[in-house]
Amino acid sequence: MKNYDSEDTKEFYQFLDNLIRPREVINKKIPEIIEAFVDYYGEEMREKITDKFNNAIILFHIMPTQIKKCCQKASDGFKMHIYQKISNLLGLEFRLDPLFIDKLDNVYLSYLEKDNKQMIQDIIDLYDMQEYDISEIKEKISQINPLLNDIDDFENHVQKYIEIMSIPIDQINESYDDNILDDLAGILDIERKTYKIYFYLALIKQKDTFPKPIKDSLNKVKTLMDKYDSIYSSDFHYQLNLLEQKDLKIIEKIFGDLSGENDGLIESFSSIATQLLKDENTAKWIKKQIMQNRQEYLKTLNINIDEIDLQTLKNILPKEEDVDNLLDLKDTALLLAVKEIYNSMELHVKNLRDLKAQFPVYDEDYYALDGLNSTYLGWQITSVFKADDGLKEKGLIMIYQGKSIKHLDGTIIHELNHWLETTVYPYKEEDEIFNGYCGFDEMIGHIYKGEEEKPKLKHKEISYEKFNEIINEKITQEIVQKMHNNGIYIFNFPNYSNIKGSSDYEFYNFLIDEFYHEFKDIIIKSRQTGGVEKLKQEIDGESIEQLNEIINQCSDNIDALIDSDVTDYNQLANLLTEYKNISNLLFQQIKNKQTSKHKVKKLNNFN
Amino acid sequence: MDINSIKITIKNMYQFTNIQIDALNKKVNINGKNKDITLEKIEQLLGIIYLWKNEYIDNSKIDGESFKIEVMDNETVTTFKGKNKFPKNYNAFKKWVGEL
Numbered sequence: 001m002k003n004y005d006s007e008d009t010k011e012f013y014q015f016l017d018n019l020i021r022p023r024e025v026i027n028k029k030i031p032e033i034i035e036a037f038v039d040y041y042g043e044e045m046r047e048k049i050t051d052k053f054n055n056a057i058i059l060f061h062i063m064p065t066q067i068k069k070c071c072q073k074a075s076d077g078f079k080m081h082i083y084q085k086i087s088n089l090l091g092l093e094f095r096l097d098p099l100f101i102d103k104l105d106n107v108y109l110s111y112l113e114k115d116n117k118q119m120i121q122d123i124i125d126l127y128d129m130q131e132y133d134i135s136e137i138k139e140k141i142s143q144i145n146p147l148l149n150d151i152d153d154f155e156n157h158v159q160k161y162i163e164i165m166s167i168p169i170d171q172i173n174e175s176y177d178d179n180i181l182d183d184l185a186g187i188l189d190i191e192r193k194t195y196k197i198y199f200y201l202a203l204i205k206q207k208d209t210f211p212k213p214i215k216d217s218l219n220k221v222k223t224l225m226d227k228y229d230s231i232y233s234s235d236f237h238y239q240l241n242l243l244e245q246k247d248l249k250i251i252e253k254i255f256g257d258l259s260g261e262n263d264g265l266i267e268s269f270s271s272i273a274t275q276l277l278k279d280e281n282t283a284k285w286i287k288k289q290i291m292q293n294r295q296e297y298l299k300t301l302n303i304n305i306d307e308i309d310l311q312t313l314k315n316i317l318p319k320e321e322d323v324d325n326l327l328d329l330k331d332t333a334l335l336l337a338v339k340e341i342y343n344s345m346e347l348h349v350k351n352l353r354d355l356k357a358q359f360p361v362y363d364e365d366y367y368a369l370d371g372l373n374s375t376y377l378g379w380q381i382t383s384v385f386k387a388d389d390g391l392k393e394k395g396l397i398m399i400y401q402g403k404s405i406k407h408l409d410g411t412i413i414h415e416l417n418h419w420l421e422t423t424v425y426p427y428k429e430e431d432e433i434f435n436g437y438c439g440f441d442e443m444i445g446h447i448y449k450g451e452e453e454k455p456k457l458k459h460k461e462i463s464y465e466k467f468n469e470i471i472n473e474k475i476t477q478e479i480v481q482k483m484h485n486n487g488i489y490i491f492n493f494p495n496y497s498n499i500k501g502s503s504d505y506e507f508y509n510f511l512i513d514e515f516y517h518e519f520k521d522i523i524i525k526s527r528q529t530g531g532v533e534k535l536k537q538e539i540d541g542e543s544i545e546q547l548n549e550i551i552n553q554c555s556d557n558i559d560a561l562i563d564s565d566v567t568d569y570n571q572l573a574n575l576l577t578e579y580k581n582i583s584n585l586l587f588q589q590i591k592n593k594q595t596s597k598h599k600v601k602k603l604n605n606f607n
Numbered sequence: 608m609d610i611n612s613i614k615i616t617i618k619n620m621y622q623f624t625n626i627q628i629d630a631l632n633k634k635v636n637i638n639g640k641n642k643d644i645t646l647e648k649i650e651q652l653l654g655i656i657y658l659w660k661n662e663y664i665d666n667s668k669i670d671g672e673s674f675k676i677e678v679m680d681n682e683t684v685t686t687f688k689g690k691n692k693f694p695k696n697y698n699a700f701k702k703w704v705g706e707l
Contacts, residue, residue, distance in 0.1 A: 262655065262696040272658055283685045285609050285678065289657040331695065380620075381691065383668045404621075418669045438669050445667025457666060469620065469670070503620040559623035 009150050011493045012078045016158065018491055019070045019405070022060040023350050026412070029490050033416065036483040040475075041524070048528075052420050056395035057358055058412065059351050061371045068162050073405050075158040077496060079108075082147050089140055089147075092126055100126070111148040116141070196240070197231055198333035198340075203255060206329070209322055211301050217248050253300050255330070263327055265300065268293035269318040270327060338368040359394055361387040361448060370398060380411050382418040386434050387448040393434065395419035407502035408491040409484070414476040414502075421472070421527045433457060437531030441468040464532050466505075466555050467548050470512055471523060473505040504559070510576070511551055511583045515590065540593040547586050554579045608646055609680045610653070617704065619672040624704065637707055644707075653678070655699050656687060663689035 018025045030053060037049045080096070083104045087094035094100075103126050110119035123137050123144075200221050207218040220243060228236040244251075256264030267273065268290045276282045277290055298305060298316075305313055342348035348367075355362050362385060370383075386393040397415040404411070422443065424436035436443040441464050444457045480499050483489075489497065500506065516523060519539060526534035536544045558575060608630055615626040627636045628644060635644040656676060668691040675688040694700075 257699075262699045267658060270658070276658070283678070283680060283683045285653060285680050286657050286685065288609065289653055293654075381668050381671045385667075415670070422669075441669065443666055443669075445665075457664065504623065505620060559618065559625070 009078075009154070011495065012074065012081070012154065013157070015491065015493060015496060016071065016074045016161075019074065020067060020161070021347070022399075022491075023058075023347065023354070025491060026058050029488075032488045033413075033483075033490065036413075036479060036486070036488055037416070037420065039486070040479045040482055045528075049420060052395070053416065055358070055392055056397060056416070056419050057351075057354055058397045058399065058415075059355070059370070060347065061398050068165055070405060071158045071161050075155055077406070078154050079151050081495060082151050086144055086147055087126075089143055090123065090126065090137070092130075107144075108148055108151060111145065112152065196237075198337040199255075199330065200225070202326075202329040202333040203251070206322075206326060211303075211316065213250055213301050214254060217251050220247055250300060254297065255326075263330065265293045265297040266318060266323055267327060268297065269320065269323045271320045271324050274320055335365060335368050338371055339364050342368060342371065355396075359385060359387065359391070361389050370396070380415050382415045382422070382438070384422060384424065384434075384436070384443060384445055385448070386424065386445060393424045395422065404498075404502055406492065406496060406498040409489060409497060410476055410480050410499055410502050412490055413480050413483070414472060417472055417476055417479065423528075423531070439468040439472055439527040440464040440532040440535065442531075462545075462548070463552065464548055466508070467512075467532075467551050469503075469505045470508050470551070471516065471527070473503060474509065474512075474516060475524070477506075507558075508551060508554065510580055511554060512547070514584070514587050515547065518587070518591065519594075540590055540597075543586060543590045543593060547583070547590075550579060550582055550586065608649065610649065610678060611681065612679045613649070613652070614677045614679075615675070615704070617672065617674045617701075620670055626704065626707065635707065648703075648707075652700075652703055655696060655703060656694075659687045659694045661685075661687055663692040663694060665690065665692035 034046075034049055034053055037053075038046045041049065080101075083101070084094040086104065086107070103122065106122040106125065107119060110116075110122050119141070120134075120137060123141075124132060124134070200218075204218050204222050204225075207215050207222075210218070221240070224236070224239055224243060225231055230236070252264065254264050254266050256262040256267070263270075273290045277287055294317075297318075301316075303313075303316060308316070342352070342364075348371075352364065352367050355367065380399045381397070383396040383398065384393055385396050397412075397419060399411060399415065418438055421439040422436060423438075424434050424443070427434050427447070432447055432449070434445050434447055446457075477499050484492075484494075484497065484499070522538045523535065526532075526538055530537075532544065532548075554575075558572070558579075610630040612630055613626075613628040615624070615628075617624040623638075625636075625638055628649060629635070630646075630649055633644055633646065635642055656678075671691040673688070673690040674693075674697075675686065678685045678687075689697075
């Protein structure tokens with residue numbers, strides 16, 4: 001890493017480097033994180049916190065595209081940071097509004113073009129209607145230039161990371177900066193290519209079972225593949241793209257797109273589809289869709305059912321079993337592709353090694369599936385994994401970066417706190433399901449026994465999920481605030497860190513703030529020692545249920561409004577006031593009942 | 608088209624997406640904003656979800672994402688819902704939402 005005069009610049013570079021080696025950073029920081037939690041919860045919790053965090057593994061399921069986004073965000077963040085410094089230097093208030101930023105961008109562009117005269121004019125533009133001193137501006141150019149140079153350096157640095165992650169394996173050569181190659185060893189962008197390869201290989205394996213038009217297309221792919229030593233070479237993929245545009249449309253139509261995201265027309269012949277057709281409760285539109293897709297399949301293969309007899313038609317139509325096998329093969333192909341990508345990335349190789357050391361039964365397939373799913377799951381998740389191996393249940397904390405990297409520390413603490421508040425109830429050896437709670441939320445999962453078929457889980461009708469998340473986020477922000485005040489940072493640093501504003505959960509603080517502050521000790525204790533049932537014992541159960549109902553109702557009504565592009569602010573304000581009034585009444589009710597409860601307890605003790 | 612309306616909600620800790628499709632009048636409301644929608648676009652959605660199971664739920668995970676889709680025709684309401692577990696072409700569905 002370069003030596004920089006500016007501490008801020010150094011911190012940003014370190015931040016960027018940390019983003020691509022998150023496992024190392026987290027592992028190094030765990031002792032400090034434990035201390036931060038102990039500082040918040042008290043020394044009596046040290047043993048539990050240490051035990052829990054030693055049975056947790058934090059995974060960063062990053063794909064190269066995610067890292068690219070992170071790099072871009074870091075670059076944008078760094079630029080804004082420098083722009084703020086420049087504004088301060090010029091005696092101007094830094095504003096994040098687009099017009100002001102555009103003007104700063106003009107200053108930067110003029111610097112890059114080495115047009116001093118234009119640069120001065122661009123700086124004058126920043127002052128808008130305000131007064132300025134031209135001689136002072138000219139004097140300050142010597143201080144502004146190095147700052148703009150820092151932006152240029154940082155962007156070049158980031159650009160190299162992004163380039164490295166975009167080129168195919170066989171094109172990395174010595175012209176790339178050795179330091180960066182070392183840093184990014186194994187991180188290569190082969191997503192697109194790998195899915196396609198395995199998909200085609202799966203289809204080619206079965207090509208003789210398909211009608212002639214499909215078989216002919218697959219033969220063309222096989223012929224092309226046979227010409228190349230490496231099917232990862234860019235030339236092969238270039239030729240494959242040409243072939244796809246010319247001759248392979250039928251493949252996509254019949255079998256779905258090549259990322260494995262949809263199964264194409266052939267899935268209408270699967271056993272699931274056939275079952276739905278037979279079931280009289282299936283909605284008409286679903287039956288219609290299945291029949292439409294079947295007809296389209298025949299049309300795509302130029303089969304006119306009016307021109308052939310029933311027996312011939314029966315022979316042409318794909319057999320249920322063959323289709324199910326093919327769809328399974330596609331799933332396998334997708335999984336293989338993801339595994340290959342992960343095996344090529346040092347970050348994931350380390351992740352998996354750590355995982356297997358702690359959870360011997362947790363294998364590559366699970367890792368790949370969790371990775372696939374985590375593209376859907378939002379940006380972070382805490383999961384409990386329990387296998388039938390006699391070992392304790394483990395916490396898997398899966399985090400993506402990219403959404404809000406200024407909140408990265410908060411993201412990690414939020415999930416770790418979920419894990420800390422997770423308790424799994426005792427279960428017997430023959431049990432297939434484990435139950436438990438996480439804070440105020442229920443938890444149910446399968447005990448991994450290596451079988452495919454899993455028993456159906458029964459879920460409670462009333463959800464405490466939102467209530468749980470609001471409280472968890474409150475606790476998280478308190479822990480992070482304390483942690484940062486004590487100078488402990490995980491990824492973020494003082495100039496690049498936000499605590500508030502990481503999620504929609506804090507929007508609902510107005511419903512529970514007073515309740516939380518009045519009963520904080522009981523709330524925190526019950527989240528660790530019995531969940532919502534314990535809370536209901538300590539504080540009037542009926543009132544807790546009512547509070548939860550208000551939170552759920554409020555969330556259902558308001559979530560859509562706060563994320564709306566056309567918020568009716570009057571409607572929103574009225575609803576908020578209404579819910580605030582209800583929560584106030586509930587809080588008074590809870591307080592009164594608690595007071596009565598204590599009075600009764602005192603009287604009983606006295607008697 | 609046999610469908611009358613479709614309601615979609617997708618929730619995660621950062622965003623709530625609420626989509627209401629009036630198939631008869633070819634209108635869609637996305638988080639409060641009205642626009643037109645083609646029958647083709649609606650059929651595209653049906654083609655993505657038609658073989659989905661009614662429920663995909665994983666209660667061993669905290670945070671994450673949940674979804675609910677209700678398709679209403681003249682006779683029935685077909686509901687698909689999920690929490691931290693998804694059909695394998697869920698990405699295709701998210702892409703469809705993104706393109707709206």
